[in-house]
Amino acid sequence: MSHRISDWLQSHWKEILLWVPFAWLLFFFLTPFFIVIKISIAEPLIASPPFSALLEWGDGLLPGVSATIDNYAYLWEDPLYVKTYFNSLQIASVCTVFCLLIGYPMAYGIVRANGNWKLILLLLVMLPFWSSFLLRVYAWMGILADQGTINDVLLWLGLIDKPVRLLYTEFAVYVGIVYTYLPFMILPLYANLEKLDFSLNDAAADLGARPTTTFFTVTVPLTWPGIVAGCLLVFIPATGEFVIPDLLGGGNVLMIGRVLSSEFNANRDWPVASAVAVVLLIVLVVPMMLYHRVQAHESNS
Amino acid sequence: MSETSPLISIRGITKSFGNFIAVDNIDLDINEGELFVLLGGSGCGKTTLLRMLAGFEKPTSGTISIEGSDMTGVEPYARPVNMMFQSYALFPHMSVERNVGYGLKREGVARAERKKRVDEMLEMVELEQFSKRKPHQLSGGQRQRVALARCLIKRPKVLLLDEPLGALDKRLREQTQFELMKLQDRLGTTFVVVTHDQEEAMTLATRIAVMDQGKFVQVGTPAEIYEMPQSRFVADFIGSINMIDGVVKSISGNTLTIHAESDDANYTVESNDQIEIGDQVSLAIRPEKIHVDAYDADNNSNPSEQKSDNTDKTDNRFIGTISEMAYLGGTSTLRVTTRGGRVFQVTSTNRKRHLTGKHDLDWDDQVEISFSPSNAIVLKS
Amino acid sequence: MYGKRSKFLTTCLLLGFTFLYLPIILMAIYSFNYSRLLPVWGGWSTRWYKELFNSPEVWQATLLSLKIACLTATIAMILGTMAGIAIVRVRKFRGRTLFTGMISAPLVMPEVITGLSLLLLFITLQQTIGWPQRRGMTTITIAHITFAMAFVAIIIQSRLTSSDRSLEEAASDLGAKPFRVLFDITLPMLAPGMIAGWLLAFTLSLDDLIIASFVTGPGSTTLPMLIYSRIRLGLKPDINALATVMIGVVAIVVLIAGLLMYLQARRSRAAAKAEAMDS
Numbered sequence: 001m002s003h004r005i006s007d008w009l010q011s012h013w014k015e016i017l018l019w020v021p022f023a024w025l026l027f028f029f030l031t032p033f034f035i036v037i038k039i040s041i042a043e044p045l046i047a048s049p050p051f052s053a054l055l056e057w058g059d060g061l062l063p064g065v066s067a068t069i070d071n072y073a074y075l076w077e078d079p080l081y082v083k084t085y086f087n088s089l090q091i092a093s094v095c096t097v098f099c100l101l102i103g104y105p106m107a108y109g110i111v112r113a114n115g116n117w118k119l120i121l122l123l124l125v126m127l128p129f130w131s132s133f134l135l136r137v138y139a140w141m142g143i144l145a146d147q148g149t150i151n152d153v154l155l156w157l158g159l160i161d162k163p164v165r166l167l168y169t170e171f172a173v174y175v176g177i178v179y180t181y182l183p184f185m186i187l188p189l190y191a192n193l194e195k196l197d198f199s200l201n202d203a204a205a206d207l208g209a210r211p212t213t214t215f216f217t218v219t220v221p222l223t224w225p226g227i228v229a230g231c232l233l234v235f236i237p238a239t240g241e242f243v244i245p246d247l248l249g250g251g252n253v254l255m256i257g258r259v260l261s262s263e264f265n266a267n268r269d270w271p272v273a274s275a276v277a278v279v280l281l282i283v284l285v286v287p288m289m290l291y292h293r294v295q296a297h298e299s300n301s
Numbered sequence: 302m303s304e305t306s307p308l309i310s311i312r313g314i315t316k317s318f319g320n321f322i323a324v325d326n327i328d329l330d331i332n333e334g335e336l337f338v339l340l341g342g343s344g345c346g347k348t349t350l351l352r353m354l355a356g357f358e359k360p361t362s363g364t365i366s367i368e369g370s371d372m373t374g375v376e377p378y379a380r381p382v383n384m385m386f387q388s389y390a391l392f393p394h395m396s397v398e399r400n401v402g403y404g405l406k407r408e409g410v411a412r413a414e415r416k417k418r419v420d421e422m423l424e425m426v427e428l429e430q431f432s433k434r435k436p437h438q439l440s441g442g443q444r445q446r447v448a449l450a451r452c453l454i455k456r457p458k459v460l461l462l463d464e465p466l467g468a469l470d471k472r473l474r475e476q477t478q479f480e481l482m483k484l485q486d487r488l489g490t491t492f493v494v495v496t497h498d499q500e501e502a503m504t505l506a507t508r509i510a511v512m513d514q515g516k517f518v519q520v521g522t523p524a525e526i527y528e529m530p531q532s533r534f535v536a537d538f539i540g541s542i543n544m545i546d547g548v549v550k551s552i553s554g555n556t557l558t559i560h561a562e563s564d565d566a567n568y569t570v571e572s573n574d575q576i577e578i579g580d581q582v583s584l585a586i587r588p589e590k591i592h593v594d595a596y597d598a599d600n601n602s603n604p605s606e607q608k609s610d611n612t613d614k615t616d617n618r619f620i621g622t623i624s625e626m627a628y629l630g631g632t633s634t635l636r637v638t639t640r641g642g643r644v645f646q647v648t649s650t651n652r653k654r655h656l657t658g659k660h661d662l663d664w665d666d667q668v669e670i671s672f673s674p675s676n677a678i679v680l681k682s
Numbered sequence: 683m684y685g686k687r688s689k690f691l692t693t694c695l696l697l698g699f700t701f702l703y704l705p706i707i708l709m710a711i712y713s714f715n716y717s718r719l720l721p722v723w724g725g726w727s728t729r730w731y732k733e734l735f736n737s738p739e740v741w742q743a744t745l746l747s748l749k750i751a752c753l754t755a756t757i758a759m760i761l762g763t764m765a766g767i768a769i770v771r772v773r774k775f776r777g778r779t780l781f782t783g784m785i786s787a788p789l790v791m792p793e794v795i796t797g798l799s800l801l802l803l804f805i806t807l808q809q810t811i812g813w814p815q816r817r818g819m820t821t822i823t824i825a826h827i828t829f830a831m832a833f834v835a836i837i838i839q840s841r842l843t844s845s846d847r848s849l850e851e852a853a854s855d856l857g858a859k860p861f862r863v864l865f866d867i868t869l870p871m872l873a874p875g876m877i878a879g880w881l882l883a884f885t886l887s888l889d890d891l892i893i894a895s896f897v898t899g900p901g902s903t904t905l906p907m908l909i910y911s912r913i914r915l916g917l918k919p920d921i922n923a924l925a926t927v928m929i930g931v932v933a934i935v936v937l938i939a940g941l942l943m944y945l946q947a948r949r950s951r952a953a954a955k956a957e958a959m960d961s
Contacts, residue, residue: 017768021761022765028803029788030784032803039802102694108691109688112688112691121699128706131706131929132929134910135929138709138921139705140705182698233789236791247914260798274798284792292786356855377855378859384851387848392852392853392867403853403858403866451852452856
């Protein structure tokens, strides 16, 4: 390295450290959103690309702007879209609650386990996360199918005499989402519980609190950041989920991720697809900012 | 100050973090070869001052110069000082040898020379056989010595030590205190030590600065600080002390008579300070400077007469009962409540062995306590 | 595992892990089923594994996915580490809120949105500057880096905030200039986090279906895309075989890594103990 370059690095390394990733994100993360917004107010055309240009460079010095809110009006008027948004939010919320109900005792159990068990259990939580998400969803298809494991077992036990429809129902989607997002709930809860001083529990017990009282008056309030982080980490991506409703719900479960994808790929209506994305983003922006705040708070303390 | 110019001179230094003033307009000179201790409670600004000397914090105003050259704008890596961190900050991924040699490598000292000096240094701190170890394979005391060696190898003008013994247990701490002093004596390096432990400060220091709320409350030798505290804060902070508030009633020469309202008693003290009749003052007396004797009521005159007897100005003599007592082995600490209702803390040395387990003095015994006027301190603030 | 007082916790863990692992285990068992009809048991066989390994399509897709994952992991690790250090160490700069927002957003951003927006960016770019000429490996890699670097940055950030600042100060005190401190102290200190970040970025990339299917072009089929198109057609035993192979590889890697970590921890503990006896 020549002297001049090394001198330059010595004095500017902090700027480089900051600006290289910053520029990358500005270009590949932020700019695309503006393009999505732009296309969502363009008119659909049967062409390639299938939308009208927003800026028309005419004779004048300033470009003329042709914008339309038709796409948004269309979303509002068609009850299908409104219903799909609500359905997505509902499925995501119910799944979040179930993840919390299953995940909290598990995280608690892992934290309270001793020595080597703790490591092994933590590894077991992360292991599915390192393996293919798609294949884990696929595994459920085999279990829930008409001739799948559950029906086989129930038939064999004689509890039913013909297969119950499980696959391609809303139930299957619930199971799939809870299953795939469970580790996302457990890990932040674990991180939070791990920092908890368990002598507080002893202190509460010593002062006459029953275990359940201790849990709700001491443990839960102290792990609140972990609960919020875990819930958001499940809720937000679950709302926009595509693969699970597609594979486990078939055509019977309406979720916005699927609608967006089919508008885009099947109908080739890019402006409407963009409008769907923008509305989804607006719906999720509050929980996302909440998540950002929890995250920032955690890393500051 | 001394004739020779000071090694470190601090002028009007202030550091504020937002609205909080950590160090408030401090002036200080430290001479070569001193072992200077900054003593104070947590949050008093002592560590901030040390970090400004090292260059990790930039002063809000004021200047620091070392050997006459201004340190403003000089980065930590370019200063002729080195710091030993409270956590030792040993690089976990480097061996003891590489940790100690790191500073020399940055100076560009050649490999052979570096090796020689590292070996010398490790020998001095008796860690030769641990040179290949990683920090986590060392005990607390050994880590402390590596940290010390790593600083000293650069032959700094000034060594800054942030709570150098804080991470060690009590027994090791006492032993290390003396090692640190021996080392300082041998190398002649100027040490600036930050500590919250007053005993440690008294043991180590050639001079102590007592800090409170970003200011120096008193600067002096350990003896000066202990025997001649200039304020209630210092008197209270260093060791234990009995404090009596009162008004000056009469003055003759350097002898004052102070009347305390609360127990309606008169106290006699010597002081050379400018004090006038009617001044509000505090009288401070160390527990070990109070003499305690068993009191036999039959052989003495009426205690109430004695108490009101102001003619005897050489001794402050009071009758009381022992209300609490703690046997500490070498000494015993007593709390004596006088008839006026004042409680004195008194330390008495246990010179005799008490084979029966019974002491000369015991709870609820009547005792006579006394102290000489020259042993009490008069504080105006 | 614990005392008798927490039967409840043990039960919860047992049920929870059964829920997490039963589907995977069943899938693995069925991959050895001879029958073409998945639910019908036709006896043990490795037939589907043979078919799997003889399929050039699978090999091609796997190779492409691995290439993309390696590239993504490496670049995302570098960019994410830079971003993580910048957030913690450069306290004040213009656009800090925007920057930290962009770092934490990809963690929760629905993939359909990320995928759609990146595709539209690539199309716009192609129209205006003629690059990228065609979509495929490059565009997928760029898309993956963009969301994976955020995960790396979060790991680095949390390691750095919990690390001992005095190590860097000590180096600087001993005469190292800031850039030197970065290489001598900060990066070695962050190394475990960077490795974890690399592995995470690698798996995220290898696992991604949605973003890749948005930004890909003709002829570039990644492994998840291949699997997806096959399972949409129904249950297939060769997919079970593929799944078993993939999960098996991951499990072995993780187990080896875990074992190595455990052994190293034990070795240094033993060394510390020996040391304590010495002195």
